[in-house]
Amino acid sequence: MRVFIIDDNQIDLLISRKLLLKNSAEIDVQEYSQAQKALQDIQANQDDKPDIILLDLNMPTMDGWGFLDGLKDAHIQSGFKVYVLTSSLDDRDRTRAQKYQVVEGYLTKPLNDTVIQGILQ
DSSP: OEEEEEOSOHHHHHHHHHHHHHHOTTOEEEEESOHHHHHHHHHHTGGGOOSEEEEOSOOSSSOHHHHHHHHHHTTOOSSSEEEEEESOOOHHHHHHHHTSTTEEEEEESSOOHHHHHHHHO
16 A cells, blocks of 8 residues: 655654554555645656545645645546645635545544554555
């Protein structure tokens, strides 16, 4: 299983990676601190897309919404599940995320083992 973590916060990247690897030794984790780079990699390697993407919303340059719009604009909407992973508790963000077909869930930071196990099943 291949998982992309897209988050500009290095501590959140570390926590997410450690929890993923703790819960499954068979995971290939790729970290991105810039959403634009992750989008470029997905577009360039459409035959080798991730299975799961953990996506932060609030990032500089390209935020999570820009990433989701980029996927939609490039017609890359299948083959993986996106979980929005954010510190935002704003119901408007949750409602907005549900409008994207590729978004499987809305998770609030920090992650824990129970949430990770639910994602990996």
